[in-house]
Amino acid sequence: MTEMEQMGARAKAAARVLAREGAKKSAALFAAAEALTAHQEEILAENRLDLAAGREAGLTESLLDRLALSPARIAGMAEGMRAVASFPDPVGRPVGGTTHPNGMRITKVTVPLGVIGIIFEARPNVTADAAALCLKAGNAVILRGGKEAIRSNRSITAVIRGALEQAGLPADCVQLVQDTSRASAAEMMNLTQYLDVLIPRGGAGLIRAVVEQARVPVIQTGAGNCHIYVDASADPDQAAKIILNAKASRPSVCNACEKVLVHRAAAQKVLPKIKAALDTKNVVIHGCPETREILGSCVVPATEEDWGREYLDYILGVRVVGSLDEALEHIAKYSTGHSEAILTQDYSAARRFQQEVDSAAVYVNASTRFTDGGEFGLGAEIGISTQKLHARGPMGLEQLTSVKYLIEGDGQIR
Amino acid sequence: MTEMEQMGARAKAAARVLAREGAKKSAALFAAAEALTAHQEEILAENRLDLAAGREAGLTESLLDRLALSPARIAGMAEGMRAVASFPDPVGRPVGGTTHPNGMRITKVTVPLGVIGIIFEARPNVTADAAALCLKAGNAVILRGGKEAIRSNRSITAVIRGALEQAGLPADCVQLVQDTSRASAAEMMNLTQYLDVLIPRGGAGLIRAVVEQARVPVIQTGAGNCHIYVDASADPDQAAKIILNAKASRPSVCNACEKVLVHRAAAQKVLPKIKAALDTKNVVIHGCPETREILGSCVVPATEEDWGREYLDYILGVRVVGSLDEALEHIAKYSTGHSEAILTQDYSAARRFQQEVDSAAVYVNASTRFTDGGEFGLGAEIGISTQKLHARGPMGLEQLTSVKYLIEGDGQIR
Numbered sequence: 001m002t003e004m005e006q007m008g009a010r011a012k013a014a015a016r017v018l019a020r021e022g023a024k025k026s027a028a029l030f031a032a033a034e035a036l037t038a039h040q041e042e043i044l045a046e047n048r049l050d051l052a053a054g055r056e057a058g059l060t061e062s063l064l065d066r067l068a069l070s071p072a073r074i075a076g077m078a079e080g081m082r083a084v085a086s087f088p089d090p091v092g093r094p095v096g097g098t099t100h101p102n103g104m105r106i107t108k109v110t111v112p113l114g115v116i117g118i119i120f121e122a123r124p125n126v127t128a129d130a131a132a133l134c135l136k137a138g139n140a141v142i143l144r145g146g147k148e149a150i151r152s153n154r155s156i157t158a159v160i161r162g163a164l165e166q167a168g169l170p171a172d173c174v175q176l177v178q179d180t181s182r183a184s185a186a187e188m189m190n191l192t193q194y195l196d197v198l199i200p201r202g203g204a205g206l207i208r209a210v211v212e213q214a215r216v217p218v219i220q221t222g223a224g225n226c227h228i229y230v231d232a233s234a235d236p237d238q239a240a241k242i243i244l245n246a247k248a249s250r251p252s253v254c255n256a257c258e259k260v261l262v263h264r265a266a267a268q269k270v271l272p273k274i275k276a277a278l279d280t281k282n283v284v285i286h287g288c289p290e291t292r293e294i295l296g297s298c299v300v301p302a303t304e305e306d307w308g309r310e311y312l313d314y315i316l317g318v319r320v321v322g323s324l325d326e327a328l329e330h331i332a333k334y335s336t337g338h339s340e341a342i343l344t345q346d347y348s349a350a351r352r353f354q355q356e357v358d359s360a361a362v363y364v365n366a367s368t369r370f371t372d373g374g375e376f377g378l379g380a381e382i383g384i385s386t387q388k389l390h391a392r393g394p395m396g397l398e399q400l401t402s403v404k405y406l407i408e409g410d411g412q413i414r
Numbered sequence: 415m416t417e418m419e420q421m422g423a424r425a426k427a428a429a430r431v432l433a434r435e436g437a438k439k440s441a442a443l444f445a446a447a448e449a450l451t452a453h454q455e456e457i458l459a460e461n462r463l464d465l466a467a468g469r470e471a472g473l474t475e476s477l478l479d480r481l482a483l484s485p486a487r488i489a490g491m492a493e494g495m496r497a498v499a500s501f502p503d504p505v506g507r508p509v510g511g512t513t514h515p516n517g518m519r520i521t522k523v524t525v526p527l528g529v530i531g532i533i534f535e536a537r538p539n540v541t542a543d544a545a546a547l548c549l550k551a552g553n554a555v556i557l558r559g560g561k562e563a564i565r566s567n568r569s570i571t572a573v574i575r576g577a578l579e580q581a582g583l584p585a586d587c588v589q590l591v592q593d594t595s596r597a598s599a600a601e602m603m604n605l606t607q608y609l610d611v612l613i614p615r616g617g618a619g620l621i622r623a624v625v626e627q628a629r630v631p632v633i634q635t636g637a638g639n640c641h642i643y644v645d646a647s648a649d650p651d652q653a654a655k656i657i658l659n660a661k662a663s664r665p666s667v668c669n670a671c672e673k674v675l676v677h678r679a680a681a682q683k684v685l686p687k688i689k690a691a692l693d694t695k696n697v698v699i700h701g702c703p704e705t706r707e708i709l710g711s712c713v714v715p716a717t718e719e720d721w722g723r724e725y726l727d728y729i730l731g732v733r734v735v736g737s738l739d740e741a742l743e744h745i746a747k748y749s750t751g752h753s754e755a756i757l758t759q760d761y762s763a764a765r766r767f768q769q770e771v772d773s774a775a776v777y778v779n780a781s782t783r784f785t786d787g788g789e790f791g792l793g794a795e796i797g798i799s800t801q802k803l804h805a806r807g808p809m810g811l812e813q814l815t816s817v818k819y820l821i822e823g824d825g826q827i828r
Contacts, residue, residue: 016746019770098791104780106790113802114772192625196802211606215626217803238825245827332430354820356433358528366518366823375828376520376819377512388527388610388816389631390804402802405790406768409780411652413659414789 004187007142007175008194011115014172015140019112021169022091022138028167029085029132033078035163036128036156040074043159046151047124054148059122062252067122067148077128077156080380084132087379090397091138097405104409110401112138114196117188118382119144119210121202124152130201131160131174133382137400140173142195144188146202147180154178189214196402197390201383204310219391219399221383224254224338225310226368229327229353230274231344232265238365239270239343240277243316246341246367248281252312254384255339255361255371259307259317261327264290267320271295274318283314290320307334324349328356335359337386339368360386360393418601421556421589422608425529428586429554433526435583436505436552442581443499443546447492449577450542450570454488457573460565461538468562473536476666481536481562491542491570494794498546501793504811505552511819518823524815526552528610531602532796533558533624535616538566544615545574545588547796551814554587556609558602560616561594568592603628610816611804615797618724633805633813635797638668638752639724640782643741643767644688645758646679652779653684653757654691657730660755660781662695666726668798669753669775669785673721673731675741678704681734685709688732697728704734721748738763742770749773751800753782774800774807 001009018025036043047069054064096108116139120126127143134141145153153176161171177184189198189210198218200210210218228246230239246257262270271294275285285291286306287299299318306317307330321327331340341363342353350364361371371394373381378396385391391399415423432439450457461483468478510522530553534540541557548555559567567590575585591598603612603624612632614624624632642660644653660671676684685708689699699705700720701713713732720731721744735741745754755777756767764778775785785808787795792810799805805813 016770016772019772100784100789100791104784108807111772212629217631217801219803235825242825242827249828350822352434356430358430358433358525359818361819361821363821364823366821366826367828369828370514370518370821370826371819375514377514387631389633392816393522393819402806404773405775405785405807407775407777407780407784408764409778411649411656412780412784413656414663414781414783 002187003179004177004184004191005194007177008115008191010172011140011142011175012194014170015112015114017170018138018140018173022089024167024169025089025135025138026085028164028169029081029135031167032132032160032163033081033085035159036074036078036081039155039159040071043074043152043155044069044071046155050149050151059148063122063148067124067152069124069152073125077125080129081132084136084380087136087397090136090401095403100412102412104407104412107406108403109406111404113400113402115140115142115194116400117142117144117191117195117198117216119185119188119198119200119202119206121146121206122148124149124156126201127153127156127176128160129380130382133380133397133400135173137397139400142175142177142188144177144185145180150180186213189216192216199383219383219385219395220387221385221395222254223310223336223386224256225258225308225334225336226255226338227259227261227331227335227340228257228368229261229331229340229342230263230266230270231324231342231346231349232263233345233349234266234270234343235345236266236270236273240273242341242343242365242367243274244277244281246369247278247316248283248314249369251314255368256312257316257368258309258311259319259334261319261321261330263327264320264322267294271318278316281314283316286315286317288319291318310336324352328353331357338384339363339371341366341368360384416601417593418591418598418605419608421591422529422605424586425554425556425589426608428584429526429528431584432552432554432587436503438581438583439503439549439552440499442578442583443495443549445581446546446574446577447495447499449573450488450492450495453569453573454485457488457566457569458483458485460569464563464565473562477536477562481538481566483538483566487539491539494543495546498550498794501550501811504550504815509817514826516826518821518826521820522817523820524812525818527814527816529554529556529608530814531556531558531605531609531612531630533599533602533612533614533616533620535560535620536562538563538570540615541567541570541590542574543794544796547794547811547814549587551811553814556589556591556602558591558599559594564594600627603630606630613797633797633799633809634801635799635809636668637724637750637800638670639672639722639748639750640669640752641673641675641745641749641754642671642782643675643745643754643756644677644680644684645738645756645760645763646677647759647763648680648684648757649759650680650684650687654687656755656757656779656781657688658691658695660783661692661730662697662728663783665728669783670726671730671782672723672725673733673748675733675735675744677741678734678736681708685732692730695728697730700729700731702733705732724750738766742767745771752798753777753785755780755782774798
């Protein structure tokens with residue numbers, strides 16, 4: 001057995017213990033939260049080594065910022081763990097069933113998925129967040145973070161593993177892949193014998209690689225080429241306010257707006273207001289010819305490539321369309337299925353848009369930035385699924401479970 | 415674009431129309447059921463050509479039997495379609511949500527998956543069954559059956575497509591892949607741009623090939639190495655009756671029992687009764703040394719390979735175990751996660767077995783043969799999922815849907 005296979009086998013064994021000893025999960029998470037704070041100095045020391053190595057390797061400032069821990073960030077991780085520990089147990093909930101005419105009782109109950117693999121990049125806080133959510137849902141987890149954060153991740157994982165043992169659970173409920181080479185990621189993607197699901201958390205490149213290569217079932221997260229369609233009847237001031245928020249309140253996240261489509265009948269009135277709002281944050285507009293005609297040459301000409309792009313930056317693609325149908329066509333063609341919004345006062349247009357746009361979250365008169373587990377009332381989230389199988393939209397604890405049927409009889413045969 | 419890609423694009427367009435025109439689905443299915451009966455002679459004529467070609471190619475009798483249609487089988491297909499048409503619409507059901515503190519209404523509703531691919535083997539009735547279930551759940555479907563049934567499938571598909579058009583829906587809601595080569599299956603498995611999910615229906619070889627090769631998300635169905643564990647406290651007569659039913663009432667199906675584990679304390683008393691029952695159907699036992707000691711040399715010595723095998727035949731693997739724990743270990747090691755049962759009068763043993771066995775259906779004192787959509791109250795089923803992602807156990811209409819979030823606001827920003 002390779003090292004990865006051994007980890008898989010240990011995770012599977014740990015998952016079986018968790019299925020029996022689920023009552024200990026929350027205590028373990030509270031203990032882990034305590035331990036993170038208690039071992040703060042060690043974690044920060046390891047993190048400083050990662051940061052030094054990262055600076056030497058020439059990581060960008062924004063990557064270094066994602067990598068950096070601080071007492072406040074560690075406190076945040078611990079706080080997140082306590083919050084997850086406090087949620088109701090998502091496992092063992094009856095969610096369906098029936099009594100068969102022959103008297104058998106059939107109950108569908110939630111169960112853990114089993115063993116979850118997470119492949120992520122440079123954020124060490126993902127280690128604690130993902131471990132907490134997976135564990136609360138009764139799963140063993142194998143974490144494989146980026147090489148930039150390996151020392152921090154190792155330190156955080158060691159602290160959590162200690163807390164698990166203290167609480168009477170196997171340390172192997174949470175394991176970290178020590179080898180951060182591409183080969184280890186590739187091996188993990190094909191660990192079908194041990195992994196029940198693989199969740200990549202990171203940029204579009206990582207997610208594409210996992211979807212291309214993995215034979216383990218994958219939940220795709222994150223890619224968001226989100227559209228806002230400004231209908232003819234939209235309130236221009238509200239439109240400008242929502243678009244500014246959706247684009248510029250945090251451009252690096254997947255629920256940020258990347259494209260605005262404006263109905264031709266509203267373009268003359270709405271586009272200047274949108275531009276004025278975006279100017280306050282120095283957002284650059286990439287626009288279609290009509291947009292440039294109205295807003296002038298400060299608008300960069302949009303190319304075909306623009307419409308499919310997720311900028312994750314202070315850039316917005318803008319296109320004038322002739323009708324709701326044209327907007328729906330454009331969205332069907334270019335959307336990644338994350339979040340789209342219509343701004344309108346027209347009841348029928350709102351209804352059609354919500355019915356026909358095939359995305360995880362479809363808004364009327366609100367910012368796409370709300371697509372988030374916390375905002376949608378799920379508590380925490382492990383990512384936002386842009387696929388349709390198993391989970392769609394923000395994934396909370398419920399999406400980290402499966403079901404099984406329990407059938408109780410007294411001799412029934414068919 | 416290749417022919418397969420063109421089919422994908424047409425299916426995707428048809429799925430968008432279905433999302434708008436969902437009200438027409440059931441009428442289309444009733445019309446298709448009518449049409450199947452009305453065009454019975456054409457379908458039977460094509461089926462006779464398939465059968466003749468199959469005989470020439472030397473298909474086994476059991477394959478020819480699966481391939482054969484008759485007026486009764488066509489009536490059964492039509493009846494199945496009407497039943498599916500009569501079910502409540504699985505699409506558009508609110509299944510969650512909340513009102514955000516800022517006043518936005520957030521509703522989670524069921525939606526179609528989109529485009530479903532089905533790869534199946536020689537049973538032409540799958541064409542009608544799968545089309546009906548996919549369509550009722552609002553999905554377009556691309557069917558790819560085995561070459562043995564191509565004429566029958568073409569004829570059935572043509573009839574359904576005609577009924578769809580009559581009902582005002584695009585014929586391309588249901589498409590049949592004309593090319594039955596391996597290459598067409600391989601291309602379909604990688605049609606990620608158009609297919610939302612792929613469901614293989616058939617033998618273990620087909621399912622393995624799809625899981626190995628597909629980049630489209632797959633729902634695994636079918637493989638059932640199902641175990642019955644006879645605990646020390648089991649009622650011996652009831653055990654014999656249940657095991658006979660589970661093994662021999664229909665050995666070729668995935669919920670048939672393949673292995674029996676017997677607690678050592680019950681072996682002397684129970685094994686002869688089990689054997690006597692199985693003898694009435696000429697079931698051959700492959701047993702461990704202890705089983706052979708008790709039952710004699712008519713028992714074929716079981717090899718390691720036996721424990722992982724799905725016989726789908728009048729063969730049963732039998733092993734004596736020393737404890738519930740040993741039974742749980744054996745099942746964890748060899749089960750395909752389909753259906754397992756414990757026969758016991760011991761409350762704690764029943765409870766532990768149901769909690770710790772990680773299979774889609776876990777029985778106490780009943781036959782594994784009940785794992786079926788109809789028996790579990792789902793109406794019809796498109797297969798039995800042995801994976802944990804998205805669907806587990808019998809898959810009905812609900813499992814052919816996804817969800818989306820609809821958010822209605824009046825200017826909210828974050």
